[in-house]
Amino acid sequence: MSSASGNTAQLGKPMPMARKLAYRNLFHDRVSLLVTLVGIVFSVVLIAVQCSIYLGSEYRIVAVMDHIEADIWVVPVGTKSFDLPTLLLPGREKQAALSTPGVQSADDLIVTFANWRRLAQSSDKKGCATESGLCGATSVLVVGFDTATNKNLPWDIVEGNIADLNLPNAVGIDSTYFGELAIERIGDRAEINDTQVTAKVITRGIRSFTTLPFIFTALPLGRTLSFAAPEQASYTLVRVAPGANVEEVRKSLQARLPDAEVLTHDAFRKRSLDYWLFETGAGSGLIAGAVLAIIVGIVVVSQTLYASTKEHLNEFATLRALGASSGFIRKVILWQAVLSAIIGYVLGMILSRIVTYYLSDMLPIQMTFNLIWGLLVLTVAMCVVAAVSAIFKVIRIDPAVVFSR
Amino acid sequence: MAQEPILEATNIVKFLGSGAAEVKALKGVSLELMPGELTLLMGPSGSGKTTLLSILGCILTPSEGTLRIGPHTATGLTSEGLANLRRQHVGFVFQSYNLVPTLTAAENVMLALDLRGTDLSEAPALAAKALKAVGLSHRADAYPSKLSGGEKQRVAIARSLAGSPSVILADEPTAALDSENGKAVMALLAEVAKDKGRGILVVTHDHRTLSYADRLIRIEDGKIVGRARRRARSGNGAGAHAA
Numbered sequence: 001m002s003s004a005s006g007n008t009a010q011l012g013k014p015m016p017m018a019r020k021l022a023y024r025n026l027f028h029d030r031v032s033l034l035v036t037l038v039g040i041v042f043s044v045v046l047i048a049v050q051c052s053i054y055l056g057s058e059y060r061i062v063a064v065m066d067h068i069e070a071d072i073w074v075v076p077v078g079t080k081s082f083d084l085p086t087l088l089l090p091g092r093e094k095q096a097a098l099s100t101p102g103v104q105s106a107d108d109l110i111v112t113f114a115n116w117r118r119l120a121q122s123s124d125k126k127g128c129a130t131e132s133g134l135c136g137a138t139s140v141l142v143v144g145f146d147t148a149t150n151k152n153l154p155w156d157i158v159e160g161n162i163a164d165l166n167l168p169n170a171v172g173i174d175s176t177y178f179g180e181l182a183i184e185r186i187g188d189r190a191e192i193n194d195t196q197v198t199a200k201v202i203t204r205g206i207r208s209f210t211t212l213p214f215i216f217t218a219l220p221l222g223r224t225l226s227f228a229a230p231e232q233a234s235y236t237l238v239r240v241a242p243g244a245n246v247e248e249v250r251k252s253l254q255a256r257l258p259d260a261e262v263l264t265h266d267a268f269r270k271r272s273l274d275y276w277l278f279e280t281g282a283g284s285g286l287i288a289g290a291v292l293a294i295i296v297g298i299v300v301v302s303q304t305l306y307a308s309t310k311e312h313l314n315e316f317a318t319l320r321a322l323g324a325s326s327g328f329i330r331k332v333i334l335w336q337a338v339l340s341a342i343i344g345y346v347l348g349m350i351l352s353r354i355v356t357y358y359l360s361d362m363l364p365i366q367m368t369f370n371l372i373w374g375l376l377v378l379t380v381a382m383c384v385v386a387a388v389s390a391i392f393k394v395i396r397i398d399p400a401v402v403f404s405r
Numbered sequence: 406m407a408q409e410p411i412l413e414a415t416n417i418v419k420f421l422g423s424g425a426a427e428v429k430a431l432k433g434v435s436l437e438l439m440p441g442e443l444t445l446l447m448g449p450s451g452s453g454k455t456t457l458l459s460i461l462g463c464i465l466t467p468s469e470g471t472l473r474i475g476p477h478t479a480t481g482l483t484s485e486g487l488a489n490l491r492r493q494h495v496g497f498v499f500q501s502y503n504l505v506p507t508l509t510a511a512e513n514v515m516l517a518l519d520l521r522g523t524d525l526s527e528a529p530a531l532a533a534k535a536l537k538a539v540g541l542s543h544r545a546d547a548y549p550s551k552l553s554g555g556e557k558q559r560v561a562i563a564r565s566l567a568g569s570p571s572v573i574l575a576d577e578p579t580a581a582l583d584s585e586n587g588k589a590v591m592a593l594l595a596e597v598a599k600d601k602g603r604g605i606l607v608v609t610h611d612h613r614t615l616s617y618a619d620r621l622i623r624i625e626d627g628k629i630v631g632r633a634r635r636r637a638r639s640g641n642g643a644g645a646h647a648a
Contacts, residue, residue, distance in 0.1 A: 016519065016525060017512070017515060017516045017519035017520075018519075020508070020512065021505065021507070021508065021516065024507035024508060025507055028506075028507045314503070315503075315505050315506070315507075318499070318503040318505070319505075319516075319520070320488065321462070321464060321491075321497055321499075321503075322491075322492065322497060322516075322517055322520055322564075323488045323489065323490075323491040323492025323493070323495070323520055323521070324488065324492070324520050325485060325488055325489070325492075326485065326488075328520065399464050400459045400464050400465055402497075402499055402503055403455045403458060403459060403464075403499070403500075403576050
């Protein structure tokens with residue numbers, strides 16, 4: 001007895017023939033499949049890396065902002081980004097905010113560029129120290145905040161705690177920048193703008209988009225390091241009362257502070273992102289790279305699918321002669337495209353994970369769950385679009401050609 | 406009681422090409438396929454056999470005339486409508502077999518069943534039955550590349566039988582086969598033609614096939630020039646006489 005019926009007993013309901021035919025056609029020509037997969041893998045890796053860098057950049061640009069609890073930000077006019085502080089606010093913003101209806105609380109935030117002078121540590125045996133005990137300088141971005149109201153800043157603390165920043169001249173630094181700042185452990189010293197500071201809090205993984213190290217301090221030390229007057233700040237953070245309308249409060253506060261810009265958190269976040277990602281061209285470049293990868297993927301897949309379809313044209317003509325509907329033919333080709341997409345995606349993502357793992361020390365890279373699933377959808381869509389030319393070729397085929405062979 | 410023809414073509418005219426290159430390939434052809442009969446369509450190259458076969462198989466539409474398969478009229482149908490009609494009512498056997506090389510013999514038959522809307526769970530058993538009918542149960546898992554020409558043609562016949570279409574159209578089914586396999590294939594088609602719900606038309610040049618025919622139609626220059634009907638059919642053939 002034929003195994004056709006035997007297969008039923010063993011495997012239950014057989015695979016629909018359109019799917020089986022697609023699968024067999026795909027794996028029949030290994031070279032063609034390899035070329036298709038190389039194209040898809042190339043696209044997936046390129047898109048995944050570009051998008052991961054884009055998302056990583058996004059994360060780094062707004063990571064500190066996102067750890068600050070504020071509904072409204074009062075910023076100097078013309079501020080382009082959170083980490084690009086310009087002038088200090090005049091100094092009456094906090095009081096103005098507190099007297100605005102709907103405001104629950106307000107406090108100041110210092111963000112300032114500063115000169116970090118490395119000092120030879122007592123344990124330093126590597127010879128960076130000069131006779132004067134100085135090891136050169138580098139630029140840093142100081143973030144001075146009210147430790148009582150900003151409980152999430154800094155985060156991912158591995159040594160010390162937020163309260164330690166209230167100690168005299170205490171700073172928090174990230175272990176990523178140990179080498180650059182000549183810091184090795186809690187208690188190591190340095191100078192910021194000629195003020196001696198001591199590392200009291202160590203974090204892990206807080207990195208800036210601009211590559212300048214963030215230095216976290218309590219607000220008073222931040223003011224000292226930025227040469228600000230006691231009432232001055234880079235930004236004023238406003239939290240609205242429960243039930244109050246953020247936009248109403250923002251408008252009201254803006255009316256009271258005509259010399260400053262009053263922005264919602266989301267607006268300032270978007271402005272910061274837009275500045276770095278689009279005004280500087282960094283993000284546009286990444287997006288262009290990803291779009292290019294999609295185009296390359298579509299072209300490669302459509303070329304190979306078209307070639308594969310042409311190779312099987314006689315079979316498609318036979319199918320048409322046997323009465324296959326155009327829907328059935330479309331299904332076969334689309335299944336081929338989807339199968340290629342899934343195999344290419346899996347291989348591409350494995351390679352992408354390896355690439356991003358090795359690049360993560362050098363570049364801002366973040367592979368999110370949404371990106372992983374989004375890429376699957378994009379890869380399948382890319383391959384389906386690529387199948388269109390092959391479908392048109394087959395749908396137009398004259399089934400009468402089966403008699404001429 | 407007179408039997409109803411299973412396929413009826415009336416005054417079929419077909420123009421091929423256009424403008425100065427236009428050719429009248431069929432010039433008012435009428436024919437009938439009767440159930441339980443094997444009809445041979447013979448004629449020289451260029452006589453219009455293949456064009457007529459394409460029209461009878463709902464692959465081409467006639468420029469003039471009507472075609473009826475069972476209760477269905479093919480005239481005026483769209484390409485999808487024609488595809489539906491041939492899917493449901495017409496089985497094809499091609500000169501070059503036209504099996505799908507990436508599918509096994511059983512899967513080739515199951516493909517035709519799938520196209521005809523057979524329930525997937527029933528398809529393997531029906532495919533096995535069709536292959537058994539052509540004596541190829543033992544080759545069900547073989548790919549076409551591993552089959553001989555005669556076996557390929559028998560798989561093609563099994564495929565044409567799958568789903569029990571009322572009309573089977575065979576285009577030079579013995580042309581690519583040696584004498585022995587050619588006879589075996591014709592004998593098989595003649596056996597299949599005994600089914601009272603089915604009519605078979607075989608287009609052929611091969612005079613060795615004459616003995617298997619119930620009817621013979623000769624076509625020349627796009628016109629039917631002769632019709633003959635055999636008195637009785639035997640396995641090794643008997644003479645035909647002019648109608």
